[in-house]
Structures are given as C-alpha cells and as structure tokens.
Amino acid sequence: MGDEHQLAISTRGLRKTYRTRQGRSVGVQGLDLDVPVGGVHGFLGPNGSGKTTTIRMLLGLIRPDSGSAQIFGHEVPRDLPAVIDRVGAIVESPKFYPAFSGRRNLELLATGIGAPRTEVDRVLAEVGLTERAKDKFRGYSLGMKQRLAIAATLLKDPDLLIFDEPTNGLDPAGIKEIRSTMRSLADRGKTVLVSSHILGEVEQVADTVSIVSRGTLVAQGRVADLIGASTQSVRLCITDTSAATFALVEAGYAVRDDAGVLVVDGVAESSHVTRVLADRGLYLSELVPVRADLESVFLELTGDDGPGASHEIAFAGAGARQPGDQGGEAA
Numbered sequence: 001m002g003d004e005h006q007l008a009i010s011t012r013g014l015r016k017t018y019r020t021r022q023g024r025s026v027g028v029q030g031l032d033l034d035v036p037v038g039g040v041h042g043f044l045g046p047n048g049s050g051k052t053t054t055i056r057m058l059l060g061l062i063r064p065d066s067g068s069a070q071i072f073g074h075e076v077p078r079d080l081p082a083v084i085d086r087v088g089a090i091v092e093s094p095k096f097y098p099a100f101s102g103r104r105n106l107e108l109l110a111t112g113i114g115a116p117r118t119e120v121d122r123v124l125a126e127v128g129l130t131e132r133a134k135d136k137f138r139g140y141s142l143g144m145k146q147r148l149a150i151a152a153t154l155l156k157d158p159d160l161l162i163f164d165e166p167t168n169g170l171d172p173a174g175i176k177e178i179r180s181t182m183r184s185l186a187d188r189g190k191t192v193l194v195s196s197h198i199l200g201e202v203e204q205v206a207d208t209v210s211i212v213s214r215g216t217l218v219a220q221g222r223v224a225d226l227i228g229a230s231t232q233s234v235r236l237c238i239t240d241t242s243a244a245t246f247a248l249v250e251a252g253y254a255v256r257d258d259a260g261v262l263v264v265d266g267v268a269e270s271s272h273v274t275r276v277l278a279d280r281g282l283y284l285s286e287l288v289p290v291r292a293d294l295e296s297v298f299l300e301l302t303g304d305d306g307p308g309a310s311h312e313i314a315f316a317g318a319g320a321r322q323p324g325d326q327g328g329e330a331a
C-alpha cells in the first residue's frame, strides 16, 4: 500500500456531548485513539461507551465538539472528501431489495457509486457468497445478509473498513463467518476497525484493540500484550479447601470455589500462592493458570461494578470478577 502514514485512524481529545431533554449526555470525552495500518483492530467497550459516536464522527456524520481526528493522515471531517473513497463502512444495516438476488443488489449499488460491474464478482468471492449470488436476498441467513453488506463496502476496494457491531444478532455460525471475512480482508492488507461490546468475540480475530469505557480510552495495544500485562487467575486442587481459602484470603487474594476447585484471582506470581499455602502446611495437587482474556483486562482497568456502570459486556465466563478485589468471597 506504501502508506507514508503509520496510522489508519488517529484521534486526539475527541469530544462529543449530546443535548437531551434531561440535560447533557456525554458521548465521547477526550478520546485518543490510534489504529495502525493493516490488521483487524477491535474497538471495544460496553453498550453506551461511545463507540458508535466515535465512528459517526470519523465518517463525518456528526461533528465533534472539540478535538481532532485523522484518517490516513487527513484531517476529518475537513478533508474527508480526499479520503472517503479509501473508506468503506457499515454503521447501520444497509437497505437491500428483498426480491432481488445478492448479485443484482450489488450491481445496482455498483452503478450507483460508479464502480465497474466487474467488481461485483470479485466482492462476492471475497465474502464467500459466489455460490449463493443468484438467490434472492430475502432467502439469505442473517450472516449472509451481513456478508452482502460487507461485500457492498468492498465495491470501491477501500483500504479501511469500519464495521460497527457487525455480528449483532448473528448466531455462532454467522459470527464465525464474519470473523473469517474480516481476517481474510486484513490478510490482504486492509485495515479493519470493528466495534463490539463482546470483548471475547473480537479477541479471537483482532491483532490490536482499543478498549473504551464511558467515552474514554482505558486500554490500547496488541491483544497479546494487553493480556500478558494483566494479573492472572489460577485454579487450585487441594484437599483442605476451607483452610486454603482462609489462608489465601488472609494473604489478600479473592478466592471462589468452583465445584471443589479453588479459583484465585489477582495473582501476579503463582509461586506466591504456593508459598502462602506451604507456610501453613497446605500442599497443592495441582495449580493451573487460567488464561487471562480481554474481559478480565477490562475489569482490572476499570474495577467497575459501581452505580451507573452499564457495563453490559457479555461475559463469556460466568462469575467473572475483578482481580485484585480483596473481598475474599468463598462461594
């Protein structure tokens, strides 16, 4: 691509407040976002954390109150016309004609935007819809409909794709299809920005992520680095679970019982757990680190369970809690 700019998207101090009947509602407050060129970038955060507001500002659909944003080094919204052809986006469900085939719908769109009709076959292949291209849109599964929407964004062969919650309402098979479509786009050198409130879902496909909470950035970086920097949980097999729980809680750990296996959160060094127990003559039969994930990174950074925390993140693992919480709950 030979881009002289390192970043596909960059925002500094981006801010947007909505006026509502109840007063003011903060959409985004001082967001600094950096999305590198190439790869899948997960833009993650709970419902209402400001993801859609940010995307709408990037696309010039709403104006920020203050701050700046750039796409491939072009100031937006000011220089959006210079860069918009390099951007494809799905912000809301696009409208397709239900009685027309997928191919016919794309042909109409291609004509509308001045893209060569020959592009239609290419984009159908890119999203894996070639075989079903002649079928009517209304017969498509939700996942296929969403892939057709992605195909539509590819007609101009953009360098940057922005997908706002593209897997909303899809079943696991549909989610997998979208994930692999995003992966193959990134593997061909595109930059994909995908927003989601389901951290675990995007973790599997994203190379880098930004995590937002209440309109501000709480973490940004490579997925592997963010997870690596997080404290861990460990699972312990031990005969005397009561004595072990007591010792670990006294040492400041949060401990819970998962069907006879103790789960200890907020562990920086697992050898410390072993030592705390050994000091009391308690010996483990097994200690297994629980793989940290973005959800635990998020909780660790925000420590959030307070009022107003509408963090409806779909936690994959039930019973997720804040590492470092010294509550000492032994369920």
Ligand SMILES: Nc1ncnc2c1ncn2[C@@H]1O[C@H](COP(=O)(O)OP(=O)(O)OP(=O)(O)O)[C@@H](O)[C@H]1O
Residues within 6 Å of the ligand: 018, 019, 020, 025, 026, 027, 028, 045, 046, 047, 048, 049, 050, 051, 052, 053, 054, 165, 197
């Ligand atoms: N048009 C609007 N008028 C008033 N408040 C708004 C409007 N759009 C968004 N907000 C508020 O701004 C905040 C951020 O919303 P936004 O939709 O950007 O978040 P989000 O992270 O995309 O969440 P979701 O996944 O639920 O769409 C929320 O508190 C929301 O209520």
